[in-house]
Amino acid sequence: MKNTNNFLRKNTLHNYTLKNDSEPNLHKDIFPYSEIPKVTFNQVQYPMCLPDDIWITDTTFRDGQQSMSSFTVDQIVRLYDYLHELDNGSGVIKQTEFFLYSEKDKEAVRKCMSRGYDYPQITSWIRAVKEDLNLVKEMGIKETGLLMSCSDYHIFNKLKLTREKAIDMYLSIARDAIEHGITPRCHLEDITRADFYGFVIPLVNKLMKLSRDSGIQIKIRACDTLGLGVSFNGAELPRSIPAIMHGLRYHTNVPSSALEWHGHNDFYAVVNNSTSAWLYGCSSVNCTLFGIGERTGNCPLESMLINYVQLTGKGKNLNLGIISEISSYFEREMNYNIHSRTPFIGSEFNVTKAGIHADGLLKDEEIYNIFDTEKILNRPIVVAINQYSGFAGIAAWINTYFKLKGDSKISKKDPIIAPIKEWIDKQYSNGRTSVIRNNELRNFINVHYPNLINRGCTEAI
Incomplete structure (x- = not known):
């Protein structure tokens, strides 16, 4: 059963302005570092709003590959074939993303592009610098991820910028991408430690204005870089996934179809968190095969396929039976050890x-x-x-x-x-x-x- 939006709503944006503080807001009351992070509650309840269409994007060749021995070109192409076979023309696994930095990366992308598959579509990932954008142009890729770190941990302590200068840098690369006919997919890194109303909302509002002016739908990826997000309704920002999704849709008018969630499993919650993103208005969740990825890993793609079927009742067009073959390939060809009790793929899961x-x-x-x-x-x-x-x-x-x-x-x-x-x-x-x-x-x-x-x-x- 789908949600409807037949409520009279004033179509104006909330005017949250950039808080260009001279000192970083590191939310030390929530993230004391010498202690386990805190989950705080304000009891604000956000309505569930499962979009009419939800799907999965893949980052096995980008975030996932960073956690393992480098994939060979043949392995990348075979896994891309597997993703295509698993999707089986359904469009549920809509996209997959690649690095473009080495000759091996480029060769793998070219071979995958030559397959001519409708799904998953090939996208790229770059830093927010013009040199990287040139790589996307040269490869002829029509959409790219753009890294836009949004917590003060990154803006002040890593990039050594002010919030204002960070926004200027991000908008500049987004404009350049659009000028070259490339759709920006803005990766709001570390959103679960960011100043949501003092930085995230002002940034996204500027990106959406650029989107409206250009006629190109800019996409927003909310990145839970350290797996700090929580799915509990009534939890406070910056950790609340319901609040993040509701805020992005309500305060910036980002359509659900342009919203994406990228999670990590540091607190054993990545599947629930990704499902929560769907339930509170995000159309797309970002995954890797078997959850490979930084530290504890990303969201397992196979788990979200099962959740997709549970939420939508649509699974007939997916080729789920091939998951076992893909897991055997990982173990045989890539020396990857799958724990025997891993749901759906472990040798003893059933x-x-x-x-x-x-x-x-x-x-x-x-x-x-x-x-x-x-x-x-x-x-x-x-x-x-x-x-x-x-x-x-x-x-x-x-x-x-x-x-x-x-x-x-x-x-x-x-x-x-x-x-x-x-x-x-x-x-x-x-x-x-x-x-x-x-x-x-x-x-x-x-x-x-x-x-x-x-x-x-x-x-x-």
């Missing part, structure tokens, strides 16, 4: 070891599986066997491993279960502590019950 859960699976798979993981993600539910699995666990393992269906399935009361359990119990009574491996169980069953394998599919899991 593995159960508890006997009581296995008993439920025997009765009805839906009792203990989050959804039909075999159909949607090409990952059938699996039962792992240990000293606590019991009769039900063994029966469930046999049914899932050998893909026994319908009348071929066995129950925990089947006469073959007791001898198998006796063998397993003996393993642990002799001091074993590890899970019984699939090949061990298969070999035992093959020796003692060879006909069992023929009851199911010829190809086991």
Whole structure:
């Protein structure tokens, strides 16, 4: 169910002017540094406003790649192909962004551009300097991210500028981009530590005026650089995502379609925060495959695809089954270690070891599986066997491993279960502590019950 905006509203902008303070506002009452940051509340409640259209943008080749060994050109092209296959023409994964600084970067972009895919569209990312803008022009890319740091931590302590000079610099590069036919995508770095009404709103209002004057829709990316954002309605700025999204839409008239959220996972909240951005009026959330990225990483793209389907009910055009293939590629070709319990992609994300859960699976798979993981993600539910699995666990393992269906399935009361359990119990009574491996169980069953394998599919899991 979508929100409607059939309320009479005065179409004027709030006149928040730049506070060009001589000293930085570092919000030390909220970010004392020697202590854990504080979440403060003012109990202001903002209305949810899920846009009519929401989507995902990708930064695997930009922010994500910085956290790993440098990707090869072939790896970049293959991952770009995978993103295209995953999107499957739906336009849900709308864009992906690239660096342009090295010859390898440029070669990878050229090869990806030669694919001619509609989605994901190819964009770039640069610093707010004219030399970098020349790279975008040379590559013929029509949209680029422009770094616009907006907290005083960056403006005063990193860039060594005043707020006024920072705005002048940002507006200058945005104008230059527009003059060259390039759409600016303004990355408001560290927005969750910024002076929202004293800097962010005045900056965005100037950018929106430039947008109106030029006829080019400038995009605004709100960057939660340190993962400090919180999704709680009633929390105060600068950390409140509902307040940030409402403020950008209401005080600057940025349309939802031009709003983007970029989060990090430093406080274990990146998926909830990104979802909150959608719910409070932002059309686009920025992600990486498997959440790779600086420090604790970015928002996992696969998680937001699942949330996209949960929020919209639209998932038929996505090729979610290929996620498992992409994760295998990461581990095999890029030496990336995916924790076994990572949702949707880990080797054990839908593995159960508890006997009581296995008993439920025997009765009805839906009792203990989050959804039909075999159909949607090409990952059938699996039962792992240990000293606590019991009769039900063994029966469930046999049914899932050998893909026994319908009348071929066995129950925990089947006469073959007791001898198998006796063998397993003996393993642990002799001091074993590890899970019984699939090949061990298969070999035992093959020796003692060879006909069992023929009851199911010829190809086991």
